[in-house]
Every structure is written in structure tokens, then in C-alpha cells.
Amino acid sequence: MMSPRIDTRDLVAFLLKHLDLGKSKAKTDPYRRMLCALIVVSKDEKSLLQNYTVLTESDIRQHQEEDIVRISTVLSIPKVAASILLRYHNWSVSKVHDEWFADEGKVRRAVGLPEKPVVEYPYASELNCGICFETYPRDKMHAAACGHPFCSSCWAGYISTAINDGPGCLMLRCPDPSCSAVVFQDMINDLASYEEKEKYLRYFLRSYVEDNRKTKWCPAPGCDYAINFIVGGGSYDVTCHCSYSFCWNCTEEAHRPVDCGTVSKWIMKNSAESENMNWILANSKPCPKCKRPIEKNQGCMHITCTPPCKFEFCWLCLGAWSDHGERTGGFYACNRYETAKQEGVYDEAEKRREMAKNSLERYTHYYERWATNQSLEKLSDIQCQPESQLKFITEAWLQIVECRRVLKWTYAYGYYLPEHENAKRQFFEYLQGEAESGLERLHQCAEKELQVYLNDEDPSKDFNEFRTKLAGLTSVTRNYFENLVRALENGLSDVDSHGACSRTVSSKCLGGSSKGRGGRGKATTSRSSSSSRNIDDLGHWSCEHCTFANVKSASVCQMCQQRR
Amino acid sequence: MANSNLPRRIIKETQRLLSEPAPGISASPSEENMRYFNVMILGPTQSPYEGGVFKLELFLPEEYPMAAPKVRFLTKIYHPNIDKLGRICLDILKDKWSPALQIRTVLLSIQALLSAPNPDDPLSENIAKHWKSNEAEAVETAKEWTRLYASGV
Numbered sequence: 001m002m003s004p005r006i007d008t009r010d011l012v013a014f015l016l017k018h019l020d021l022g023k024s025k026a027k028t029d030p031y032r033r034m035l036c037a038l039i040v041v042s043k044d045e046k047s048l049l050q051n052y053t054v055l056t057e058s059d060i061r062q063h064q065e066e067d068i069v070r071i072s073t074v075l076s077i078p079k080v081a082a083s084i085l086l087r088y089h090n091w092s093v094s095k096v097h098d099e100w101f102a103d104e105g106k107v108r109r110a111v112g113l114p115e116k117p118v119v120e121y122p123y124a125s126e127l128n129c130g131i132c133f134e135t136y137p138r139d140k141m142h143a144a145a146c147g148h149p150f151c152s153s154c155w156a157g158y159i160s161t162a163i164n165d166g167p168g169c170l171m172l173r174c175p176d177p178s179c180s181a182v183v184f185q186d187m188i189n190d191l192a193s194y195e196e197k198e199k200y201l202r203y204f205l206r207s208y209v210e211d212n213r214k215t216k217w218c219p220a221p222g223c224d225y226a227i228n229f230i231v232g233g234g235s236y237d238v239t240c241h242c243s244y245s246f247c248w249n250c251t252e253e254a255h256r257p258v259d260c261g262t263v264s265k266w267i268m269k270n271s272a273e274s275e276n277m278n279w280i281l282a283n284s285k286p287c288p289k290c291k292r293p294i295e296k297n298q299g300c301m302h303i304t305c306t307p308p309c310k311f312e313f314c315w316l317c318l319g320a321w322s323d324h325g326e327r328t329g330g331f332y333a334c335n336r337y338e339t340a341k342q343e344g345v346y347d348e349a350e351k352r353r354e355m356a357k358n359s360l361e362r363y364t365h366y367y368e369r370w371a372t373n374q375s376l377e378k379l380s381d382i383q384c385q386p387e388s389q390l391k392f393i394t395e396a397w398l399q400i401v402e403c404r405r406v407l408k409w410t411y412a413y414g415y416y417l418p419e420h421e422n423a424k425r426q427f428f429e430y431l432q433g434e435a436e437s438g439l440e441r442l443h444q445c446a447e448k449e450l451q452v453y454l455n456d457e458d459p460s461k462d463f464n465e466f467r468t469k470l471a472g473l474t475s476v477t478r479n480y481f482e483n484l485v486r487a488l489e490n491g492l493s494d495v496d497s498h499g500a501c502s503r504t505v506s507s508k509c510l511g512g513s514s515k516g517r518g519g520r521g522k523a524t525t526s527r528s529s530s531s532s533r534n535i536d537d538l539g540h541w542s543c544e545h546c547t548f549a550n551v552k553s554a555s556v557c558q559m560c561q562q563r564r
Numbered sequence: 565m566a567n568s569n570l571p572r573r574i575i576k577e578t579q580r581l582l583s584e585p586a587p588g589i590s591a592s593p594s595e596e597n598m599r600y601f602n603v604m605i606l607g608p609t610q611s612p613y614e615g616g617v618f619k620l621e622l623f624l625p626e627e628y629p630m631a632a633p634k635v636r637f638l639t640k641i642y643h644p645n646i647d648k649l650g651r652i653c654l655d656i657l658k659d660k661w662s663p664a665l666q667i668r669t670v671l672l673s674i675q676a677l678l679s680a681p682n683p684d685d686p687l688s689e690n691i692a693k694h695w696k697s698n699e700a701e702a703v704e705t706a707k708e709w710t711r712l713y714a715s716g717v
Contacts, residue, residue, distance in 0.1 A: 131629055134572065
């Protein structure tokens with residue numbers, strides 16, 4: 001039974017609205033306290049909903065030990081034998097149970113656990129070592145459960161060779177070629193050197209993670225945590241305690257809204273063409289005005305060239321920043337990539353050349369934006385220094401990192417979006433553009449505006465206002481990106497189902513609505529054969545094929561080149 | 565010099581190889597290096613190698629017996645598990661090596677490999693393909709090669 005629930009995020013937004021931190025004495029404000037409590041609650045909720053757990057090394061050892069003890073008790077066998085059994089069955093407790101109780105003898109033979117020695121020398125006082133061929137008193141000899149005797153120095157050499165050979169030492173067998181009895185860990189403890197024992201234990205621990213279908217190491221360099229994942233339901237995205245987010249399925253970095261197949265295609269493509277790309281992108285761009293090379297080492301896309309030039313431009317499209325506004329019809333319109341170059345008549349050869357260039361340009365366009373977001377994501381990582389009392393700043397930065405990652409992958413998404421699906425492409429670019437400008441706002445606030453307070457010695461009064469603003473932006477951006485990811489993961493199905501009303505959608509889009517889910521708009525008009533219905537108040541006409549809003553004077557669609 | 569601190573095991577093995585040789589196999593250490601053996605294996609009866617005398621070299625590495633000996637055919641042989649350099653595809657020379665195995669057991673295994681070629685685990689792709697597509701013809705080639713290269717002259 002589900003009880004009606006209020007979305008904590010809505011509550012946070014409500015509280016933020018009522019929170020007049022500029023006037024209130026910080027800690028005593030009831031709204032503020034509620035807000036803090038809510039942030040804690042929403043975090044707990046998140047962890048409850050998680051379909052994975054992060055394991056530290058000691059967690060792993062503990063789980064491993066628990067499994068071993070369980071098998072040892074249920075099967076009434078020594079712990080060393082239980083651990084071999086588990087290791088053989090990839091650490092699946094249930095598999096060990098099933099197999100063992102189905103046919104114990106078969107399991108014993110396969111794993112190498114003889115119930116009693118196969119050779120016995122009850123009366124011998126001296127025995128011959130099968131490796132060095134020397135004779136030793138009985139008590140100097142050792143044997144696995146099978147009873148084949150070898151001297152301690154040969155055993156030590158045998159174990160040492162196996163351990164230095166790799167993780168195969170975990171299933172070490174008796175040296176006798178005809179015998180498959182396993183060598184238990186206690187024997188290794190008795191006969192191996194300290195370093196070798198350490199190595200063995202390392203393999204033993206790794207095996208529990210690597211041979212187990214439910215766990216994987218966090219792939220971040222230098223990270224020792226493992227992730228235990230509950231397969232079935234929920235997304236594959238996991239975030240390790242080291243703050244690295246990756247896809248549990250393909251272990252590449254988290255890449256929602258793009259699927260694993262697209263990611264591997266994209267990575268393959270980039271590695272194949274990376275030399276070109278690296279050359280093209282080579283870390284710097286010339287200032288569009290004074291042509292001095294500029295290296296972008298922090299912050300948002302709004303670049304101001306150093307004096308005396310001081311030219312303000314957009315890092316992505318190198319256009320003047322003053323052009324990036326609502327006045328020009330699309331805020332942060334630089335995410336658009338116009339595939340159509342309408343004017344002029346091309347002959348066939350020129351067209352082909354143009355197409356080849358276009359394909360590279362198209363890729364460059366998407367790759368460049370993907371790569372920029374990648375570097376910003378890293379940058380933000382560095383900046384993200386947790387300070388307990390400034391949690392909202394940390395949250396904002398974590399949000400920026402996450403959004404940069406999502407935004408980055410939307411460019412790979414865009415690259416693989418079929419070119420002929422114009423309506424989808426337009427909708428996608430709109431959503432992406434909105435996402436980009438929202439994120440830029442947040443990034444700007446978290447970096448540039450924060451700078452003012454960081455340099456300020458005494459606690460400023462407007463810091464509380466800043467706090468409200470940043471927290472608000474963080475939550476708005478989070479919401480927006482969550483919707484974006486959902487929409488893209490659905491394959492922009494809104495466009496399919498509302499294809500008829502896409503005209504309504506795009507006019508809404510151009511109106512600058514920040515909801516982003518324009519596709520949900522109610523279908524008030526269905527496509528009509530009368531062309532006059534496709535003309536809006538400004539005299540734009542909407543292309544019947546791709547819904548692009550063309551200027552009145554054009555007789556050919558500027559987007560898809562179809563006749564009006 | 566290298567022979568001065570030869571492990572007891574190698575000395576014992578060598579002695580036993582010389583005093584009680586396995587049928588169809590001879591192995592004698594080189595004068596200069598006691599870890600290097602000149603080996604001859606007679607082609608097993610009822611195999612395409614019957615009547616042939618095959619020369620091999622066997623070397624005991626420093627880690628022996630913890631590591632497997634290195635063995636190679638010197639005589640050209642048409643066999644799916646032996647390549648044109650004479651290298652042998654045999655599990656006990658690789659991952660199935662055990663220090664409880666010996667020179668004698670290794671050579672006996674090689675002799676057995678001559679009796680039972682295994683084209684499903686080939687070292688020489690072409691020969692294995694030949695073996696699987698037309699065994700009779702492949703056996704003829706092996707006999708031919710035995711006559712040509714292993715006639716023991």
C-alpha cells in the first residue's frame with residue numbers, strides 16, 4: 001500500500017520561496033531549519049532507493065568471511081574447504097548449496113576435496129619427496145588432503161611459484177600430476193613467505209569482487225571501493241564513495257541518457273579520429289577579435305579576453321556574447337548546428353565535397369561540445385572541496401559535475417540522432433539548449449558570484465541571498481536535467497505521439513518557456529491542410545515536413561529545403 | 565661451472581635416464597652443460613612416424629623443477645601439434661606442468677603425442693586443417709616427411 005507522498009523537492013522549492021534569509025537570523029529561522037532537515041531526508045531517501053551499495057575493503061572482507069562461515073556451518077566442512085568451494089562457484093552461496101546437496105561426490109571430485117587421503121603410509125618412518133627425490137623423516141613432510149607427501153622446501157617452492165604466477169594460486173592443486181586435491185589456505189599460511197601471503201590474500205579478496213557476478217571494482221584510478229549491484233530494475237548509473245559515477249553495465253563513466261552501445265561506438269569513433277580532433281582542438285582557441293590564443297582553464301562559456309581587447313564572446317561558437325540573448329530569438333543558441341546551407345546552386349561534385357565536409361564538421365561540432373563538457377566536468381571536480389558548513393556550495397558543484405556529464409553525453413546522442421528526423425532533432429536541440437543555458441546560469445553563479453564572497457573577509461549580508469539563489473538554481477537545474485534524461489531515454493517519444501502538434505511545441509519553445517517538456521503541451525490544433533493555419537502572428541510559416549518556422553519571404557524551407 | 569651446483573634432483577634424474585632408459589627414448593646431457601640434453605625419440609609403431617628417428621633438444625631452466633623443461637624438435641616433422649620451428653603444443657609443458665613430473669614423463673608424453681595427434685588443439689593451423697579435412701592424405705604426408713627427414717641416417 002502506498003500512502004500519498006509529497007515530493008521532498010517540491011517542499012524544498014516551497015521553503016526556498018518562503019525563506020527570507022536576508023532578514024532572518026540565520027539558524028533560528030524555522031523555514032531554514034525545515035529546509036536543512038529536508039535536505040537530510042531527501043538524501044536518506046536517495047540511499048534507500050539505491051539499487052547498489054558501495055563496499056570498502058573491510059566490508060568486502062566481512063562479506064566474504066560471512067559467506068564462508070555460512071557455507072562452513074551448513075555443510076559441516078572446515079572454513080578452508082568452504083572458501084575453496086565458494087571460490088569454485090564464483091562466490092555464489094546458493095550455487096554451492098544447490099550443487100552440494102544435489103551430488104556431494106561430484107562436487108568433491110570437481111573441486112578437489114577428497115574425503116580421506118588416497119595414499120597412506122601408516123608404518124613408514126621416512127618418506128621420499130616426489131620433487132627433489134630426497135628422503136626425509138615423516139614429520140618433515142607435508143601433504144594436501146590426498147596424502148601425497150612432499151618435503152617442506154619443495155612445497156614452499158611450489159607455492160611460491162604458483163603465487164607469483166597469478167590468481168591461479170587460489171585453486172592450487174597437489175603437485176602430483178595424477179591428483180586433483182586442492183591446497184588449502186592454512187597450508188599456504190604455514191609455508192609461504194610474508195610477501196607471498198600478502199599477495200595471496202590480495203588475490204583472495206580480489207576474487208570475491210571480480211569472480212562475483214554482483215560486484216565490480218570502482219574503475220576510478222586509485223579507488224579501492226567495490227560496488228555491489230542488485231540486478232534488475234533501476235538505472236545502471238552508480239556513484240562510488242570516491243564520487244566517481246559510472247555505468248555498472250559497461251563500466252564506462254556514467255552516460256545517461258545514452259545507452260552503452262552508443263557510448264562504445266562513440267568512444268571507438270573518437271579514438272579512431274582522435275589525432276585529427278586533438279590537432280583541431282589543441283587546447284586553445286584564438287580570440288575571435290584580436291586572434292590571441294586563449295586557453296580556457298576555468299568556468300563557464302562566457303569568455304572575456306584580457307585587456308586591452310576585452311572582447312566578450314562565447315567559447316563554443318566564438319560569436320560575440322552580446323548575440324547570446326533572448327533578443328536574438330534563442331538563448332544560448334550556440335548549441336544549434338545548422339546542417340542546412342541553403343543559398344547557392346551547387347553542382348554535383350561540389351555538393352559531394354560539401355557533404356564530406358559537413359559530415360566532418362558535424363562530428364567536430366558534436367565532438368567539440370562533448371569534449372568541452374568533459375573538461376569542465378573535470379575542472380569542477382577539482383573545485384569541489386567539501387566544506388561542512390557550506391554544503392549548499394558542494395551540492396551545487398556536484399550538480400554541475402553531474403549536469404556537465406549528462407550534457408556531454410547529449411552531444412553523442414545528438415550525433416547519432418537520425419538526421420532526417422527533423423522534428424525530433426529540433427525538439428532535442430531545444431531541450432539541449434535550455435539545459436545548457438540553465439547549467440551555464442548555475443555554473444556562473446557557483447563560480448563567478450561565489451568568488452565575490454570568497455575574497456570578502458567579513459561575512460557579507462547578501463551571502464544569504466546568494467545561498468538562496470544558488471540552492472534554488474541547483475534544484476531547478478537538477479529537475480530540468482532529470483526531465484531531460486528521461487525524455488532522451490524515451491527516445492523523445494513525445495515528438496512521435498504529438499507529431500501533429502509539433503507546431504505548437506516549437507512556437508512554445510521559441511517563446512522561451514523554461515519548462516522544457518514542451519512536448520507535453522496539449523494538442524489544440526491538429527495538422528490542417530489549410531496552409532494559412534501554418535502561419536503564425538509574426539508571419540512565419542511552418543514547414544510541413546520538419547515544422548521549422550521559416551520567415552515569410554522564404555519559399556523553400558531553410559531547414560530541410562522542401563518547397564513550401 | 566654451471567654444472568658445479570647442479571641440484572641433486574637433476575643428477576639423480578640424469579643417472580636414472582642413462583641407467584634405465586625408457587623404450588624408444590634416449591636422452592643424454594651435453595658435455596658442456598648438464599642442463600642441456602640431446603634427445604632421440606623413435607617414431608611409435610602404427611603411427612605415421614614409424615621407422616623415423618626424431619632428434620629433439622631439452623633444456624632444464626634455472627627454476628626447474630618448479631618450471632617446465634623447454635623441449636623442441638630438431639628434426640622436421642609433419643604433425644598438427646608441432647610447428648615448423650619444432651615447438652610443441654603440449655599441456656604439461658605449459659600450464660599443466662607439475663614439479664612432480666620429470667624429464668622421462670615429458671618425453672613419454674611427447675612420444676604419446678606422436679601416436680595420437682590432436683588436430684583440435686593445433687599449433688600448426690595448416691597441418692591441422694589438412695588433418696581434419698583429409699586425414700588419410702595428411703597421414704601420407706607425415707609418412708613422406710618421416711622418410712625424407714627422419715630416416716635416421
